Every structure is written in structure tokens, then in C-alpha cells.
Amino acid sequence: MAQNRRGDVGARDSGREQQPGRELLSAADVTRTIARIAHQIIEKTAFGPDGSDNLVLLGIPTRGVHVAHRLTAAIADFTGVAPAVGSVDATLYRDDLRRGPARALESTAMPEGGVDDKLVVLVDDVLMSGRTTRAALDALRDEGRPRSVQLAVLIDRGHRELPIRADYVGKNVPTSRSEQILVSLAETDGSDGVWIAQEEDPEPGGAQPGGSGSGDQGDGA
Amino acid sequence: MRHLLSAADLDAGEATALLDTSDRLREALLGREVRKLPTLRGRTVVTMFYENSTRTRVSFEIAGKWMSADTINVSASGSSVSKGESLRDTALTLSSMGADCVVVRHPASGAAHRLAHWGGTGPSAGGAGIDTGGATTGTPTAIVNAGDGTHEHPTQALLDAATLRDRLGGIAGRRIAIVGDVLHSRVARSNVLLLATLGAEVVLVAPPTLLPTGVDTWPCRVSYELDAELPAVDAVMMLRVQAERMHGGFFPSAREYAVRFGLSEDRAALLREGAVVLHPGPMVRGMEIAPAVADAPNSAVLAQVRNGVHVRMAVLYHLLAGAPE
Amino acid sequence: MSQLLITNARPYGEDTVDVLVTDGVVETVAAGQSAPEGAEVLDARGAVLLPGFVDLHVHLREPGGEESETIETGSQAAALGGFTAVFAMPNTDPVADSDVVVEHVWRRGAELGLVDVHPVGAVTVGLGGERLAELGTMADSRAGVRMFSDDGRCVNDPLIMRRALEYASALDVVIAQHAEDHRLTGGAQAHEGAVAARLGLAGWPATAEETVVARDCALAREARARLHVCHISTARTIDVLRAAKAQGVQVSAEVTPHHLLLTDSRLSGYDPVNKVNPPLRTAEDTRAMREALAEGVIDVVATDHAPHAAQYKDTEWQAAKPGMLGLQTALSVLIETMVEPGLLDWHGVARVLSERPAEIGRLPDQGRPVAEGEPGTFALVDPDAVWTVRGANLASKAANTPYEGMRLPGSVVATVLRGRITAQDGKVVR
Numbered sequence A: 001m002a003q004n005r006r007g008d009v010g011a012r013d014s015g016r017e018q019q020p021g022r023e024l025l026s027a028a029d030v031t032r033t034i035a036r037i038a039h040q041i042i043e044k045t046a047f048g049p050d051g052s053d054n055l056v057l058l059g060i061p062t063r064g065v066h067v068a069h070r071l072t073a074a075i076a077d078f079t080g081v082a083p084a085v086g087s088v089d090a091t092l093y094r095d096d097l098r099r100g101p102a103r104a105l106e107s108t109a110m111p112e113g114g115v116d117d118k119l120v121v122l123v124d125d126v127l128m129s130g131r132t133t134r135a136a137l138d139a140l141r142d143e144g145r146p147r148s149v150q151l152a153v154l155i156d157r158g159h160r161e162l163p164i165r166a167d168y169v170g171k172n173v174p175t176s177r178s179e180q181i182l183v184s185l186a187e188t189d190g191s192d193g194v195w196i197a198q199e200e201d202p203e204p205g206g207a208q209p210g211g212s213g214s215g216d217q218g219d220g221a
Numbered sequence B: 001m002r003h004l005l006s007a008a009d010l011d012a013g014e015a016t017a018l019l020d021t022s023d024r025l026r027e028a029l030l031g032r033e034v035r036k037l038p039t040l041r042g043r044t045v046v047t048m049f050y051e052n053s054t055r056t057r058v059s060f061e062i063a064g065k066w067m068s069a070d071t072i073n074v075s076a077s078g079s080s081v082s083k084g085e086s087l088r089d090t091a092l093t094l095s096s097m098g099a100d101c102v103v104v105r106h107p108a109s110g111a112a113h114r115l116a117h118w119g120g121t122g123p124s125a126g127g128a129g130i131d132t133g134g135a136t137t138g139t140p141t142a143i144v145n146a147g148d149g150t151h152e153h154p155t156q157a158l159l160d161a162a163t164l165r166d167r168l169g170g171i172a173g174r175r176i177a178i179v180g181d182v183l184h185s186r187v188a189r190s191n192v193l194l195l196a197t198l199g200a201e202v203v204l205v206a207p208p209t210l211l212p213t214g215v216d217t218w219p220c221r222v223s224y225e226l227d228a229e230l231p232a233v234d235a236v237m238m239l240r241v242q243a244e245r246m247h248g249g250f251f252p253s254a255r256e257y258a259v260r261f262g263l264s265e266d267r268a269a270l271l272r273e274g275a276v277v278l279h280p281g282p283m284v285r286g287m288e289i290a291p292a293v294a295d296a297p298n299s300a301v302l303a304q305v306r307n308g309v310h311v312r313m314a315v316l317y318h319l320l321a322g323a324p325e
Numbered sequence C: 001m002s003q004l005l006i007t008n009a010r011p012y013g014e015d016t017v018d019v020l021v022t023d024g025v026v027e028t029v030a031a032g033q034s035a036p037e038g039a040e041v042l043d044a045r046g047a048v049l050l051p052g053f054v055d056l057h058v059h060l061r062e063p064g065g066e067e068s069e070t071i072e073t074g075s076q077a078a079a080l081g082g083f084t085a086v087f088a089m090p091n092t093d094p095v096a097d098s099d100v101v102v103e104h105v106w107r108r109g110a111e112l113g114l115v116d117v118h119p120v121g122a123v124t125v126g127l128g129g130e131r132l133a134e135l136g137t138m139a140d141s142r143a144g145v146r147m148f149s150d151d152g153r154c155v156n157d158p159l160i161m162r163r164a165l166e167y168a169s170a171l172d173v174v175i176a177q178h179a180e181d182h183r184l185t186g187g188a189q190a191h192e193g194a195v196a197a198r199l200g201l202a203g204w205p206a207t208a209e210e211t212v213v214a215r216d217c218a219l220a221r222e223a224r225a226r227l228h229v230c231h232i233s234t235a236r237t238i239d240v241l242r243a244a245k246a247q248g249v250q251v252s253a254e255v256t257p258h259h260l261l262l263t264d265s266r267l268s269g270y271d272p273v274n275k276v277n278p279p280l281r282t283a284e285d286t287r288a289m290r291e292a293l294a295e296g297v298i299d300v301v302a303t304d305h306a307p308h309a310a311q312y313k314d315t316e317w318q319a320a321k322p323g324m325l326g327l328q329t330a331l332s333v334l335i336e337t338m339v340e341p342g343l344l345d346w347h348g349v350a351r352v353l354s355e356r357p358a359e360i361g362r363l364p365d366q367g368r369p370v371a372e373g374e375p376g377t378f379a380l381v382d383p384d385a386v387w388t389v390r391g392a393n394l395a396s397k398a399a400n401t402p403y404e405g406m407r408l409p410g411s412v413v414a415t416v417l418r419g420r421i422t423a424q425d426g427k428v429v430r
Helices: A007-018 A029-047 A061-079 A133-141 A216-221 B012-029 B052-065 B086-095 B111-118 B154-168 B186-199 B226-232 B252-263 B302-322 C070-082 C097-112 C135-140 C158-169 C192-198 C207-223 C235-246 C259-260 C264-268 C283-294 C330-339 C346-360
Strands: A023-027 A055-059 A082-087 A119-127 A148-156 A168-174 A181-184 A192-200 B044-049 B070-075 B101-106 B141-148 B175-179 B201-205 B221-222 B235-238 B277-278 C005-010 C017-022 C025-032 C040-043 C048-049 C053-056 C084-086 C116-119 C147-149 C174-177 C226-229 C252-255 C378-388 C407-417 C420-424
Touching: A023 A029, A023 A168, A029 A061, A029 A119, A029 A148, A029 A168, A029 A192, A055 A061, A061 A082, A061 A148, A061 C226, A119 A181, A119 B221, A133 A148, A148 A181, A148 C207, A168 C084, A216 C097, A216 C147, B012 B154, B012 B186, B012 B302, B044 B052, B044 B086, B044 C040, B052 B070, B052 B101, B052 B141, B052 B302, B086 B101, B086 B111, B101 B302, B111 B141, B141 B154, B141 B302, B154 B186, B154 B277, B175 B186, B175 B226, B186 B201, B186 C264, B201 B226, B221 B226, B277 B302, C005 C025, C005 C048, C005 C378, C017 C330, C040 C420, C053 C070, C053 C330, C053 C346, C070 C084, C070 C407, C070 C420, C084 C407, C097 C135, C135 C158, C158 C174, C158 C207, C158 C226, C158 C264, C192 C264, C207 C226, C207 C235, C207 C252, C235 C252, C235 C283, C252 C283, C252 C346, C259 C283, C259 C330, C283 C330, C330 C346, C330 C378, C330 C407
Parallel strands: A055 A082, A055 A119, A119 A148, A148 A168, B044 B070, B044 B101, B101 B141, B175 B201, B175 B235, B201 B221, B235 B277, C005 C040, C053 C084, C084 C116, C147 C174, C174 C226, C226 C252
Antiparallel strands: A023 A192, A181 A192, C005 C017, C017 C025, C048 C378, C378 C407, C407 C420
């Protein structure tokens, strides 16, 4: 039951054991990209010692949470103050639950002080259809009423199905639907890196058009 | 998972997944103003109780409502059940109306199995089978056993396991005593199976008259001496002794039972630090358990009730949220 | 004059002969006979020829339970199963505890003429276990009752049982006891053991049978009466019977096909088709039953054919009525459990399915040898046939066979009652 999103773990495991495809970001690139997004957040939200209690980073499990924690650490490095960080699992709000076996739930952890009247930045690793983001927004609504909500993603691979746009993008990657984005993070996968690969063993009618990968891209159906 | 009929239906992985989901749901709802998840919107859960049990029925009802399912209660009195309609016809009727899940409490052992059988396809050896094939959903109705006779009560075992996991940090390797009327207890049967599956060491403590012939084939140990067991257990679960048993000749008197098998204050003092006291309720204070013991900090009685809702949400989630198997 | 020539038959599985039956009596048994003019010819095609089967224990449900079985449908099932005589238990509505009811059953059976239907009279009025029914009146009635039983209920009161045995000894009738101490089986739903413990079904302890049989054997010994024990089901009961027989007690015993083949392991899905009283027991018990039947400690196989309409069976376990169909599957189960493993030869089959039951039921023209001058009453068996049981295809009104979908060996080619074919190739012959 360790699998968080459809096809996620399987794709990643096979990706690492075999040739993972073309490298998009090296480990160093991942670190640099996260640092850059951290700077953008600081700039755009005017975050600093004065406003430290107004910013909340909420990662979308699994890898969005790791990215959120890294962003928090980076922001703390640059400003000397750490914003609040937590996680919001959107599984119970997804619109595609009936399309597969029951998914394991991931952790939802609201930071102390909640999200009411806060500036919330949702953090995910990959943005594709936008459906995971929408589910996370729905989940967030039941948690409280933020002042505003922004979105940060490591990779935006296109193929949006909803009117959702990221405020902070690590890298825009044009993809075809038959490709998948493989995100590795040291916390869960041993090392950092992002690859692009052709979907393995596409089954006519059975495979997800968005490819099995991480983040938002599994929800293209 | 298509139905939840017996704790034996769950292997360690499935049981752990259910407990994990229960924990996540509790976490997701913690401190919220809006205790409502949209997950089971448009799904219909019918609770069909042929025996009164406010505790269990309400727990399932809340679980369904918090997940946005439409929950409908059918009780035996005041329905066609009291007009002599057979369990089979009632089940087929509800299924045809589009119930996605029927939660059943029934005095007959195996009633939930029979419902699952009737709701499925294929002819029964005993008579013509009817393909109910979910008139509105195209899927068979999921059956949850909420207690069938003296057979099983799997969601009670799950909530007990959730409570023990919270309090003890785990179940594998823990020693748990189940005390009292094992013979007539569906709670005991489900708990023995589930706790053994999860790696606990279970010991049943009861007079021989309240242990079933054949208990030696269960994955547990049997003891007649409560005092000898208490110092070594991580948790003790006291079973309810129903009033009618007291006059059934199973033991000489309520007083003697209380003396030999009740969890008195003196006896509770034999428990080691941190050992947990459980009771599925409703409690007969004084006989099975001393009031001070039931209300002591190591008593998890209320935590059991709380966990009941989350565990039942988890069961409904695993049965109804995903694609039909 | 009516004549039937059965050709190519193997009496008790031995050499092929032709058997000529004239006016219901065997005239010649010899190979190579030619059919007399006007005689009906039945080509047995090498089938095993046995005396017609006698079932000491069936429930035909009429009067009162016609939604489950009638004397007509039960007679058809009997004929198709190779039976030429059946003993119909008295737990009907009204109970067969008077000459009126037993004569009704007997007359209805005779009208149909497919099988000799012998009503069993109740031991006590209304099966109530309290007051002796008019055993003598029933014995002297046109039905000529020779067996009495409260089957379904045990004659639990030792004093009533003693009186029944004493009274019966003067009539040369047999008391057939349903051995179950009801004080030990209150609410019982299944054999008391590991399976019932796991399923949460109240147990029917083996001791409830064993103790009643021991008591009744002692009572029968003192009364010098004949005792027959219905459907024994536990290994320990066999020990009691063996000891009683060694002491000269006039006791006989029957085992059902289902207690030879099926065990309580079938209960796990709670399908009430497996619910029966006494309950299915353990593999150890079925093994003991087979050995005791081969040894002769158990005298006969009786079906306890107990039809129940679907509304009494397709329910929750606890609400279901106990009982299963048996007439059309008895022979096949006996072949499966006794003949194929080598525990019984065809003479043995004739003994347990025909000769001994006829003796116990005092039927002078049943269970007789295949020989000149004897009744032309036979079952012709194809031991090599294999068939799949389908409850819906059985002649009984109800379909509650526990063997649904099972492939069983052996089939009845034809049944002959006093020179008249009553069933042939799976069809009733009227």
C-alpha cells in the first residue's frame, strides 16, 4: 500500500533500475531549481521576519511534501525565518477514485495556526492535467479559508484539463501524452533527478493517456 | 475487498491498510470545522439492523455521512421485516433499489454470508439464485458484517486493533488477553482472528463452560486463571456477559463470576505499567469490570468508540471508493 | 398372465443371465432364454441385478407438506433411485399417529404403485413424547404398520421409551429411535467441534447421540424388544452398538449416505443445503461409519430423504429446516464410499440396501434373493455410469440436494416391482 498515485512507484522503480530515459534535471539542477523557486516565493510574497506567520507551504503527497520542506528550508536559509509547512492529501477529493482500486491515503498535516487568512502555497512535483491541484484546493477549502492560494511545481509538463496555472514553475517541459516524467527525490528515492521517458508497455485502452508518472500527470484520464 | 464478512477475510497487509486509512482519516478530520469528506458522494449505504445496537448503527451512520454517502437506516421493527419478509427478499429489494453497501446486524450466525451470496450471481444449491446485479449501479452490493449471531463482528475487531496500535505503538508481538464469554462472543472470534493475523499473542481467559468445544484449533492460547495472566499482558479485553447467560447454567452465579473473572481494582493492579484495558461495551459495571477500572487512564473504552467511526469510514472507503472489483 | 424377460443381467455382478418373471414371481433364471410370446423384454445390457432397494427412512411430506414433496413425487424419486419399498416417517401434518393417517398414506402409495409405501407410525401422540400413540391399532390397520418412530424428535423420556419398547415387543414391531438428547442439543445448529466453534453455530455434541443409544440398548435388552437406531452419525455410537450387539440386544442401526460422504467442512459458506439433523460430522466419523457398515455393526443404509421447498432452505442458516434429498443419490454415494474403495461388494450392497432393511421392516416380499420362486422385484445398476447431480432434474418437488454439481458413479438402469418396470433409463414408467 506504499503506492501513492496510480503507477507512480512502479514507473519510478522500473525507471531507476533500467535506463530512465533522457535526463531533464540533474541532482544539482534540482537543488538549484528549488532555490530559485524559494527566491521567487520570497520576492512575490514579500516574506520576511515581519510576515513569517502569514505564509504556509502545503505539500501534496508524496513528493510535493518533500519539495515543500526543501523550499521551507531554502527560504529559512535566505531570510532567517522558516515559513509554516504542512501537507494536504487530496486523495479523498479526487474525481477519479472510481477509475481504479481504492488508493491508500497519505498524510494531511496542517501546521499549527491552520490556514485561515494565510497565504498558502500548494507545492507539487509535476503539474499536468490540474486535477490533483483542483482536488487539493477542494481539500483546502474544508480546512479553512486562506487569504489567497498560490501553486508551486517543480515541473510543468502541459496538457492542462482545467483552468489552473502555476505561480512558480521550476521547469517547463513540453511533452507528448505518451511520455512520462520521472521525479526522484532523495527522501523517497535515494537520489535527486528528473527524467523523461516513453511510457512502457502501452496497453490500448488500458493505459492512462497522461502516462504513469508522478504528481498531477496520472490524472489525465 | 468486495465484502467484509469475517476478520479472516483480511490478511495482514489488508488489515494494516485499513488501519492506516483509519489513522489518515482521523488525521484529515482533526480539528476541522467541516467534518465532511466528498469521497462517497452519490453512494448509498443502508444499515439493516435486526438487533438493537445504537452504538454500532450510529457509528456506521456517522462514518457514512462524514464521507458524504447517503445513509439509510432500516430497523427490523416497523419495516417489512416485522411483517415476515424473509432476509433474502429484504436484501434483494434493497439491492435492487441501488444500495451500494448494506451494513447488517443479525441474530443468526452467517447472515452476512448469506446476504453476500444472494447479492452475488449464480444459482444456489438450495434454490434458484437471483442475479441482483445492482439495478442502478451495475455492481453487486457490498456487504459489511456488523455482527452476526455468535459468529463475528469484524469492524469491532478493527477498531480494537486501531486502539491497541495507538496505545501500544504496534500489535505484532504484544500479548493480549480476552476475558469472559468467548462461547457466545462474536467480538472474541473476530479479535482472535485479526489480532493473530497482525502477529499478536492472544490468550483467552474464561471458565471451560464459556469456551467453545474446538477452541484448541484457534490461533490462541486458553487459560482458566485470570490472575496468572494479567501481569504478563499488554492489554486485557473484557467481554460482555449477557444477562441471559447468567441464568443458563454456564456459571454458578454472577457473584462467583465477578470474583473469578471480573476486572476488579485489585486485579487491575496486577497489570503492568502501560497495559491497556478494553471493553466492547455496553459494560456491566461491577460484574465484568469495576467502575474505577473502566474510568481509569489506562482504560481505552472511549477511544474504542472514537476509533469506531474512523475504522468504519476506512471500511466504507476501501469497499466503495475504488473501482468495483 | 403378464411376463417380463430381463436379458443380459448380472445378479450381484456375477455371470450374465436372463431372468423371466411371470405374474410378479421369478420363473426361471438362466442364460440364453428366448422371450415367450407377449412377454415384455428388458435388455439390461450387462447391468448388475440386485433385489429392489428398501429405504427404512424417508419423509414424503404428505399430508401437510405438499409444497416440498408428495407421495407421488417421492414415489417417483424412489423408483428412479432403485427403491421398491420405502418407510414414510410420521412427522406430517397431521402426524401419522392414528390408523386414519397411516391408512391414507398407505392407500395413496398403493394407488400410485411405483413403490411400496409403508407408513411409519408415531410412537407418541403428536410426536409430543408424552403419551403412547395407538401402536396396536396402527399395526392391525390395513397399513400394517411394522415400524414406529418419533423421528425428527427423540423419545427423550426414558420411561416413555421403556413403555414403548415393552408394548412393541408384543406386536413384533420395531421402535426406531431418533437418538438425540434434546437437553444437550438446545439450539444446536452444527456438529460441536472446530467448525461450529469458528462459525459461531451452537454445537450438537456427539455425546447427545451416544448416551441415548446406550440408554435405549439397555432398555431394549430388559424389554426383550427390537430397537432400531436411525441415522447414526458418530464414531462413539458405533462402539456402543457393537457392545450391545455382542450382548445379544436386538438392535439394528442405519447410516445415511450423507453421513458416509459429507463432513462439516462444507459448512463454511453457511449454505443451509448442508444443514441436517443429526448434523454432518467429521472425517473421522465418516471413516468410522464406512468401516462399521462394512463390518455389519451398522445394518443398513437409509436415506433420511428430507425434501424442503426453497423457502425453508434458502434462508439464513439458523432459520433453515434440517434435511436433504437422498433417494436418487443413495446408490451412487454408496458406490463412491463403499464399493469403489472395496469395502462392500454387490452382495454387500444388496445386504445393506435391501435384505437387512426388509428384515427389520418385516417385509416378506422384499429383499429376497434373485432366484426362482422369489419376487420379481429388482434394481438394475450400471456401475460404470458417471453422472452430475442437478437438484432441478431430480424427481422430488424440492431441490435440496447437497450433491449439487458433484459427479457421482453408478446409475439405476431400471427398477422392477413384482414384474412391473417402475423406472427405466432415468424415466418413471407408469
